[in-house]
Amino acid sequence: MNQAVANDVPAVKNSHGRLHWYHWLVIGLSLMLTLGAFKITERQVQLKSEEQFEFQSQQILDLVQERMAKYEEALLAGVSSLRMFPSTATRSDWLTFADSLDIGERFPGINGIGVIHYVPPEKLEDYLAWQRESMPGYNIHPAHNEDEYWPITYIEPEITNTRAVGLDMAHEQNRFTAAKKARDTGKANITGPITLVQDAQQTPGFLFYAPWYADRGPVATHGDSNGNFMGLVYAPFIMFKLMDGTLANTNRLVNFSIHDGDVELYNELNSSSENYDPDPLYTREETLELYGRPWRFNLQSTQLFRDQQTNTQPFIILAGGITIEILIIFIFIVLARSNKSAIAYADRVTKDLRAQKNELESVSQNLESRNHELVEANKELDQFAFVASHDLKAPLRGINQLALWIEEDLKESLTPQTKEYLDLLQNRTARLEKLLNDLLAYSRVGRKEGEMTEITVSKFIDDIFSLLSPPDSFKLDYKDAVGTVTTMSIPLELILRNLMSNAIKHHDKQSGTISVVAKEVGTRIQFSVTDDGPGIPPEHQERVFDLFHTLKPRDQVEGSGLGLSVIKKTLDRYNCQYRLISDGQRGCTFEFDWPFVREVKE
Amino acid sequence: MTEQPYQQVSILLVEDDDIDAMSIERSIKKMRLANPLVRVIDGVEALAVLHNDSIPKPRIVLLDLNMPRMGGLEFLEAIRNDEKLNDTVVFVLTTSQSEEEIYEAYKKNIADYIIKSSLSQDFNQVLKFLDHYWQLVVLPS
CATH class of the missing domain: 3.30.565.10 (Histidine kinase-like ATPase, C-terminal domain)
Structure with missing residues (x-):
């Protein structure tokens, strides 16, 4: 039994003090939970941030479209005023309109608003003569090979647009194409990217045309032969000015560029822009059909956006989760260690107890057998005393009888001396009998309750x-x-x-x-x-x-x-x-x- | 009272000690009793003589308890289980004062348990008692 115990103990010991599979399961599961919580939060944050970007970029697109629509309104207003003036509205008429429109204040970003007269070749002489009435040095420029003329007659404010006065739209493809398109479709149109003649910085720009139709019959100086199409009301735009007028340029969350085809119209995607993010979180490309031109918007999030969106929540969750993992592992290790030492202690105590128990058992067995032996010995002793005293009595009786018979038979011939000897003999046998009787009594003590x-x-x-x-x-x-x-x-x-x-x-x-x-x-x-x-x-x-x-x-x-x-x-x-x-x-x-x-x- | 001639009671003495046996014989002689006495030394011999009818009836048995081969209690057991002998009148005559033995003996229907208590006492008294006994009592014949 002892050996079995001794063999058991080391075997038990080996399996303790390490982390069990269920410890690892708990750690693994909670790690998965942590990672799951991290992923979900991260995903939510990302979605939110994406939404935010979508919203912000959409806002810019909407803003640009809105602004363009507003400019269209201005142009249509121009067309309306022309239709109210006499067919040969003069420079001063236009000035009146432009003043009442108050473009500087109400249409920020617009470079000016003007009138382009459609002049077929047969009406050129009359046209030039008409214009030279109010502006003696007026001329159409530059020269070109087209057989019709689209000169900018009026432009307000004239001071900043002097160079545009008399500029013929037909001299350049972009301007000419859009102009014809506006005439043919009857709708507002913009030109492809051009450089405005009045722009000293030579930056990208475009023209916005609204077609001018009239129904008062043909005019000698301009308009087509049946007097329907008279020309265009137009506005020139310098791209960066337009954008400055359109958008508040501080604290922007989205930067963007605009291309018409391969030509860059506007670009703030460079390090000179405020909050430019060279490695944006989100980008978006959107092409808007704007008054006949496909404008490709490349939008991207800014540094400010990144700063705002940088959400630490998932990382806090991750870090917190990992900290908890480490604590769990630590606790498991501590538990396993203390468990191990507790088991070792219990083993030791059990072993000691078993040893003590065995010792006690053997002692008690010893005592029992000793006790048993003692009881047996006592019994034997009593038995011996009983049997001995009993068996000793028989010969004693014999001796006594014989002495008695000798005395009886020799009564007459006994000398006093012999008589005394016989008396002594009987006395001694009597004493021995008494001894034996008392010994019997002694041995009987305790034989019965x-x-x-x-x-x-x-x-x-x-x-x-x-x-x-x-x-x-x-x-x-x-x-x-x-x-x-x-x-x-x-x-x-x-x-x-x-x-x-x-x-x-x-x-x-x-x-x-x-x-x-x-x-x-x-x-x-x-x-x-x-x-x-x-x-x-x-x-x-x-x-x-x-x-x-x-x-x-x-x-x-x-x-x-x-x-x-x-x-x-x-x-x-x-x-x-x-x-x-x-x-x-x-x-x-x-x-x-x-x-x-x-x-x-x- | 009775027309039958007085029949002497035979005594079977079962005793291993010679001096005790002599003591009984001496007492019989002293009291001039005419009863025939047969002495055997243990239960085995006693059974043998009882079975071959060498002891005429009426008879009594004077039985010692501690004897070699077959002791008194074993002998009692044997005759009480023996149809032919189970009416035998037995007196136990022994030195044993053991209560268990007294109890056991009486359970086997003995007539009396007499203790050879004192050394000085001879068997005169016992024989005197027996003489009275068989003069008064009718024994099985």
Whole structure:
């Protein structure tokens, strides 16, 4: 069993102190949760940011379209005013209109608003003559090979657009194409990218045309032959000015560029722009069909956008999650360690306990077997004493009988001397018989449990004394404070009889008094038997309890020396305390306690 | 009272100790009793003589308890289970004062348990008692 335990322990130890699969499962699952939470949050943030970008970029597109629509309105207003003026509206008429329109204030970004007259070749002379009335040096420029003329006649404010006055749209393809398209479709149109003649910086720009139709019949100076198409109202735009007017240029979240075909119209996608992000989070390309031209918008998020959108939430979640993972792992390790040490401690304690238990078991087994041996030995001893004394009696009887017969048969011829020898022989055999009887009594003590009987202590003492047939000169004096009790009367009688008989037998005077006192002390009766004999000297008090020990030669006082031994054995058997009190001068008291039960009378 | 001639009671003494046996014989002689006495040394011999009818009836058995081969209690057991002998009147005559033995013996229907208690006492008293006994008592024949 011990070996099995010793073998078990290391095997158990090996499987502890490490993280188990379920630890790893928990760690893995929570890691997945963390990563999932991170991904979801990140995705949400991204979606939100995307939406934001979409919204912002859409806003720019809408703004540009709105602004263009507003300019179209201005042009259409121009057309309307022309239709209200006489067909040959003059420069000053246009000035009146332009002033009332108040373009500088109400249409920021617009470079001017003007009128282009359609002049077929046959009407050129009249046209030039008409214009030279109000502007003597007026001329159409530059020269070209087309057979019709689209000169810018009026432009307000004229000061900033002087160079445009008299400029013929037909001289250049972009301007000419858009002009014809506006005429043919009857709708507002813009030109492809051009450089305005009035722009000293030579930056990209375009013209915005609205066709001018009239129904007042043909005019000599301009318009087609049936007097329907008269020309265009137009506005020149310098791209960057337009955009400056359109958009607030600070704190923008989106930067963009505009291309018409391959030609760049506007571009703020460079490091000179505020908040330019060389590596934008989002980009978007959108082509708007704007008044006949496809404008390609390239929009991208700015640095400011990035700064605003940089959301740390997912990373906080990730970092928090990972911190928790590390803590969990740490806790698991600590737990596993403490578990290991707890198991090791428990193993050790268990082992110790088992060892102790085994030890105790073996001790107890030893004790048991020792006890058993002792019981056996005691039994054998008693058996031996019983058998020995019994078997010794038979030959003793024989000897006694034979001595008796010799005495009977030789009665007449015996000498006094021989007679005395025979008497001594009989006396010694009688003494031996007494010894054997007492030895038998001694060996019988404890062979049977005492039976419980009810006694009245005073009567009990008196009866024992009477049965001893003491000489009349001996008196019994008893004090009974106990009354009637239930107890083992047979061994008690044996003790009291032996004590009283000793008191009488060993008395050195002719008369004497034996006093017996019985009182209740706790759960026991305390007896004391006192005589007024010679007492027992203190130096002998220990040995009087020994087997066969007597204080006087047996020829003086007959006795087996077993009386007190029997008392001692009996009292020991019932765990009774006893003591002998004597000064060795006079008197002797023997005290002992005795168990009893008091019957409760109803 | 009775017309039958007085029939002497035979005694079967089962005793291993010679001196005890002599003591009984001596007492019989001393009291001038005419009862025939047969002595055997143990239960085995006792059963044998009882079975071959060598002891005439009426008869009594004086039985010691501690004997070699077959003791007194075993002998009692044997005759009480024997149809032919189970009416035998038995007196136990022994040194044993053991209560168990007294109890066991009486359970096997003995007539009396006599203890050879004192050494000085001879068997005169016992024989006197027996003499009275069989003069008063009718024994199975």
